[in-house]
Amino acid sequence: MSGMSFLLVLPAILLFAVFLDLTTGGIEENSRVLGSGAVSNTAKDLKADIMVAGKEVLKSEADSVVSSGTPLSNSRAVIKADLQTKMDQMVQDYEDNSGMEVDCNITSVGNSEDPFAVQVNSTIYVGKGNITHWEFVSQDIPLTDPQYPIPNPLPFIKCKGHGGIQVVNNKIAFGSTLVNYLEKRGVENAFAYENSTTAFIIKKCPYDPYIMHGTNNNTLKNCIDNGYFHESADGPCFLCRLEGHGTCPHYGMETFIVPCSSANTSVNSSNSSTNFTYNTAPSSIDHVIFDETYNSTYQGYRLIYYFDGVNLLILYLDNAHRQKYGFPTS
């Protein structure tokens, strides 16, 4: 090729180079924008997945403890491992379907500030090409989602080996089991809890401040009818309930254990005997009844919270709990 011909071709080469550069730049820019959106959306999806998987794991572990009556040795570690397994499966699906590099590491499971939630901490990594996203995520998994009803595992652990307990109309019916359990521990006036009942599903009480319970004769009745739980500094948290602890150092929850009355005999076992004659009996709060440390199951005074001529509903409440729920102290 002569020099003259090269000179003639040179502008065409230059033009081609400029066009090539522009096109490549545009493609790279579009690819970066699309990649960034995909990475960011995958990270958001993973966060939502942790919430759903967390609720499934909490429900599954609580159901498993309820059916076996065997406590978890370390609930935090068990839930963390279960959740990690679930997330690993999801991460694999993301990697297979999107071609992205995804990692989700559950770093810890612990107590939330809200006793009706469990805190899950995790790290999320999503990468595609040279675009990467790394995030530390702390989420509170609620225990009170109606779509994932979580049972109270504590009575099933404590009453194992003392006779069966039934679940009827979303209530735990103890029959004679609770009496057997308390008598074995030498608790005074345990027979007051023959055919007693308590809440099965964890639901947060709307009557807050709790002093509202004592302002009339129907609020406490409605609270007990619904089987609501209340925040409590002395009550065990959900994670410690899974381990069978009647009390724990964390901020937890409590619910009433309701002695048999004429209104709830229908949900109890065939043994319909009851005893309203006690003036004192173990305080009708679950953490008082299930706390096995020495002298911790203290007595409460009889409180008739509802009587309409037909239905006589009673609780035994100590003065501290009477104050908490707005009832006069004795």
Add this chain to the structure above:
Amino acid sequence: MIRLHSKPINFLKENKGQVFSMDVLLALIIITMVIGMSADALDIVSFKISDYSSGKSLDRIAIDAADILINTPGTPDWENSNDTQFVTPGLAQDTNGTKNTTKILSFAKITHLEARYHEFMGNVIPPGANSSLTIYPASSTLEPMEVGNGTPPPEVTEVAVVNRTVLVNFRDFKILTSMASNSKQEICPHYNYTGFTGHSKPADNSTTGWKCSCFKITQEDLNTTDFYILTDPPVLEDSGGWILDRPDKISIEKETFSGHPILVNDKINEMIGDDEEAVIWLHVQMPNDHFKSSNTYLIGVPKGTPPDEVKIEYLHPQPCSFVLKIWME
């Protein structure tokens, strides 16, 4: 071409010659034409490149501005401030506790942006650029919102348009309780209460049933909120009814639906009385097939909201087209 002589020429003795032959001159003309045409072509290409890149940058400006407006909540609390300097006007609703709502546009922020549109947009688009923003709701019952008006002048050759589908929360209405078909089933205070008939849950073998749910009200809410009961779709007068009461003030007086939102401020006032706060129950009775296909809400709206603005469409974020136009002046 240079002819080759049979005998060698002694150029030192020659006094005649040709510096530029005809061939060289012809070649020069062609070369000059080629260079000239190339220069012209390069000029045209460079103009086109500059045109293309400026167009791209206008597109980029429009896309970035739309991203800022749609995907970010902006400078914290900017919608409640009079300041416009150094304020980024993001329209995304603020994150509500653990629930991320940043993909929904806030009506309060849209209204604040509308009030001083060009001042706020000056912080999002470069000097010399102008813009207009219109939000078109998908529902024909809602009016389009012209947040920033303006029409590109005729001499403007290029306008970048971004059209995105967004969700807009048109009003700050709060659902205090609802009776959706899949909502949780609560036992209401009427259960087993002597003298009253209990509120039986909707069952397949009965024609009507009750759904009951509670919510909490404080005295402060009374000062800032109007309360309405409304159904989706509207339920007619002869189709069931509702009761508002609380455990210590149980009522059996059933009120009827009227096909439009019902203001219940007086009832709520009566329920709370002098108490600082109260848990109030809404009991709804309906034919069973209505429960399956409809929902009843008790909502709180900002005090003084005109009744004709209390619409079912405002309870949930509505899909809209977000159209942002940008041009250089």
